[in-house]
């Protein structure tokens with residue numbers, strides 16, 4: 645399968661486009677499309693998901709009003725895969741800012757927040773040689789329909805903008821930003837790291853990282869070349885975390901997860 649970005653061409657994303665009313669998870673249908681030989685750029689969108697998935701095995705509430713979509717990519721295996729999820733986060737943050745006053749900031753690795761509220765999440769899964777990029781953006785979600793623990797820390801673009809926003813327009817903007825950022829990622833990681841770092845909301849703050857081992861506490865010090873989170877612990881040592889959940893130990897809000 646030829647990957648546009650991986651061959652140095654601008655990636656074209658958005659064809660074929662499958663938009664359905666209700667699905668378990670768009671990531672699952674996208675995985676089936678891989679098996680059916682669908683090309684890079686194929687997109688699945690659902691109005692609602694009944695079994696939406698989030699990071700770290702969590703459920704992702706997906707009622708009507710959100711943009712729930714998955715994009716198929718076939719990146720070259722030689723490229724730094726850890727930075728791809730950060731490139732997607734940058735694309736999603738840039739997309740959100742086209743519809744609402746920003747800034748959209750990123751909580752490592754790829755939660756997108758505006759004014760301390762999470763407006764989008766990203767779940768990247770592999771399927772053979774393919775990568776399924778699942779993106780959930782709260783475009784027109786009424787927060788009272790979300791589970792209370794989600795509503796307490798979530799935001800929705802239409803509430804921030806104070807006007808209705810078309811999901812189709814958000815999808816088009818997302819695919820354009822994603823194509824750009826995907827190509828930049830394929831051309832070399834530096835541009836991705838710089839763009840991500842300029843939106844890093846944790847840098848310099850005290851954090852606790854929950855991961856497979858004992859929790860790590862310290863000051864967040866940005867990312868390394870592979871996209872791992874750097875934490876300076878009380879001893880002055882730097883720990884590097886490739887996967888986990890980050891909680892701000894103190895600060896204006898703690899909308900992680």
Ligand code: BTN
Pocket residue numbers: 668669670671693695696697698699700702704706711712713714755764765766767778779780781901
């Ligand atoms: C997270 O923040 O935990 C990631 C959430 C990712 C949700 C999206 S919605 C579209 C796609 N399909 C899924 O089941 N999950 C992703």
